[in-house]
Amino acid sequence: MDYFLTEEQKMIQELAAQIATEKVRPSRAKLDENDEFPWEIMKTLAQADLFGLYIPEEYGGMGGGIFENCLAVEQLGGACIGVATTFAASGLGAYPILLFGSEDLKQKYLPQIASGKRLAAFGLTEPGAGSDVSGIKTTAVKDGDHYILNGSKQWITNGGEAEIYSILAITDRSKGARGASFFVVETGDPGFSFGKKEKKLGIRASATRELIFQDCRIPKERLIGREGMGFIVAMKTFDKSRPGIAALGVGLSQGALDLAVEYARKRVQFEKPIISFQAIQHKLADMATKTEAARALVYSIARFMDSEPNDVSKVAAMCKMYAADVAMEVSTNAVQVLGGYGYMQDYPVEKMMRDAKILQIYEGTNEIQRNIIGQELNKEYGRMKDTFF
Amino acid sequence: MHIAVCIKQVPDTKNVRIDPDTHTLVRQGVESIINPFDLFAVEAALKIKDENNARVTVVTMGPPQATEALRDTLGLGVDDAVLLSDRAFAGSDTWATSTTLSAAIRKMGDVDMILCGKQAIDGDTAQVGPEMAALLDVPYATFVKKIDLLDGNSIKVIRQTDEGTEVWKLPTPALLTVIKEIGEPRVPSLRFKMRAKKAEIPIWGAADLGLDTNCVGLCGSFTQVVRVFSPPRRTDRILIEGSVEEQVERLLQYLKQSRVPGI
Numbered sequence: 141m142d143y144f145l146t147e148e149q150k151m152i153q154e155l156a157a158q159i160a161t162e163k164v165r166p167s168r169a170k171l172d173e174n175d176e177f178p179w180e181i182m183k184t185l186a187q188a189d190l191f192g193l194y195i196p197e198e199y200g201g202m203g204g205g206i207f208e209n210c211l212a213v214e215q216l217g218g219a220c221i222g223v224a225t226t227f228a229a230s231g232l233g234a235y236p237i238l239l240f241g242s243e244d245l246k247q248k249y250l251p252q253i254a255s256g257k258r259l260a261a262f263g264l265t266e267p268g269a270g271s272d273v274s275g276i277k278t279t280a281v282k283d284g285d286h287y288i289l290n291g292s293k294q295w296i297t298n299g300g301e302a303e304i305y306s307i308l309a310i311t312d313r314s315k316g317a318r319g320a321s322f323f324v325v326e327t328g329d330p331g332f333s334f335g336k337k338e339k340k341l342g343i344r345a346s347a348t349r350e351l352i353f354q355d356c357r358i359p360k361e362r363l364i365g366r367e368g369m370g371f372i373v374a375m376k377t378f379d380k381s382r383p384g385i386a387a388l389g390v391g392l393s394q395g396a397l398d399l400a401v402e403y404a405r406k407r408v409q410f411e412k413p414i415i416s417f418q419a420i421q422h423k424l425a426d427m428a429t430k431t432e433a434a435r436a437l438v439y440s441i442a443r444f445m446d447s448e449p450n451d452v453s454k455v456a457a458m459c460k461m462y463a464a465d466v467a468m469e470v471s472t473n474a475v476q477v478l479g480g481y482g483y484m485q486d487y488p489v490e491k492m493m494r495d496a497k498i499l500q501i502y503e504g505t506n507e508i509q510r511n512i513i514g515q516e517l518n519k520e521y522g523r524m525k526d527t528f529f
Numbered sequence: 530m531h532i533a534v535c536i537k538q539v540p541d542t543k544n545v546r547i548d549p550d551t552h553t554l555v556r557q558g559v560e561s562i563i564n565p566f567d568l569f570a571v572e573a574a575l576k577i578k579d580e581n582n583a584r585v586t587v588v589t590m591g592p593p594q595a596t597e598a599l600r601d602t603l604g605l606g607v608d609d610a611v612l613l614s615d616r617a618f619a620g621s622d623t624w625a626t627s628t629t630l631s632a633a634i635r636k637m638g639d640v641d642m643i644l645c646g647k648q649a650i651d652g653d654t655a656q657v658g659p660e661m662a663a664l665l666d667v668p669y670a671t672f673v674k675k676i677d678l679l680d681g682n683s684i685k686v687i688r689q690t691d692e693g694t695e696v697w698k699l700p701t702p703a704l705l706t707v708i709k710e711i712g713e714p715r716v717p718s719l720r721f722k723m724r725a726k727k728a729e730i731p732i733w734g735a736a737d738l739g740l741d742t743n744c745v746g747l748c749g750s751f752t753q754v755v756r757v758f759s760p761p762r763r764t765d766r767i768l769i770e771g772s773v774e775e776q777v778e779r780l781l782q783y784l785k786q787s788r789v790p791g792i
Contacts, residue, residue, distance in 0.1 A: 189719035
């Protein structure tokens, strides 16, 4: 399919594909087996200028948008979404600063993130607060020129490896949904430490760790936006980042499809390549169609979002939810096409299937995405005066 | 410091087919790549540039399509590229190639170091580097795996030979041919790739280089390829399988049976 990419977009795609093929593919099994953080690959991505795709040029980025970032993430995700998640999570950590940070915060942190010299991370989830963000307990109390943070964050992607963290904390519990705020916390800030590193089903190259704040004292200028804007910052950040997760799903689906088709053409049973059997053909046909449908959806939504429309929550949720479900289905079916070989760790599809599951869970579960879509439909149709009957 | 790197476009050997009748390479439809050893030379130059105030110019002799190879190196961070292209250069052997390349180095004027890959994977002669050094009358070292700049006028290199490792000190300007241990070639960067796309690559012909057309190309070549053939396949091969110990045992048995002297 030709998606009519610009020369520049093709270049991004090519470069990311080259890194995926030359650097990620050969090391993914080892990274997965050893729970190893992909520092070497991150350095390569930094040197290739890919960390700053969506960051404006004035802050050291390449001045592209969500779509350009999706193109890179998709290619990396085709080889390993553990590696690609590590890359994408730095963007998730950067968005609060990019969207709502003061000029000083932008000047200080965005060039470091854009150059890949330092990784960023996003800290929202807590033991008691996942889908229900209002349940967070971490607090930030103003003390003169400082804020003092107390509490902990759970399952933070890039935790312990990133050096710049966007953290959500309660600044005024009495204000409910308007009582939370985002802050930048840096590795080395007094009172900021890391808990245990999690062992996971998939995306084992990505680091997932607990963040602990014990009287963590940060300068008051590290507040992102204004006090009380925390939930808005979180929602707007997710709107921007969800197409990236969708692109991971498209990449993973394509990667699994490529392996399944290549295998089906070579694997001979009953004296024929198994691709000659309709049972296999139909499976591959569905896998290919859904992968392309997911790609078309992600690309068109990412392009739409780059036109800076007002309300994007619904479409951002749609592409994340759909591409994640497709990735789960396609990778599961790729294992089926490869049969016993697919189940063995000697072939990469079992890892893809293990990895795919997280796409339906993180950055808002697919259930939450459906909630958002449903609520937005209700609002949208509520505003209409005409009837369709 | 100005570093010149000489590169060559070669057929991608991953996809090479041999014509069953003529036993020569089928070049039609075969993609060209930069000779892998030359990419190590580019990497060596860029490594020096990473840590020193250096300018890197890549030069190749070839048809107009060879600009693509040059553009690829610009994407890696090379500063300038020059294409040496002229109908008169066609059919060059290693001597005529060295004549042309060294004329280009002379035209650049201020080159402190010339880097080449140890050999090209198509011809495998490993002659062009040393020949250029002779023509330019500069010292050279082959099979270099590490380069250190000493003062402004000399370098220390480590050579890997079959006998071992040698450490040499050379005055500059000097020519070095490098091996893969010099470091894995980097991936391009988006900024360099974008700049490379728009870069103007000058083309120098025989007249620009002040070369007599009788000294270059086929006319300037001392050697001619009369025939290229694959050595006949030997059929008397046996494959010994099993554990290392078993393999050694079977090999010894075989050698004894074959009455190999000394066994």
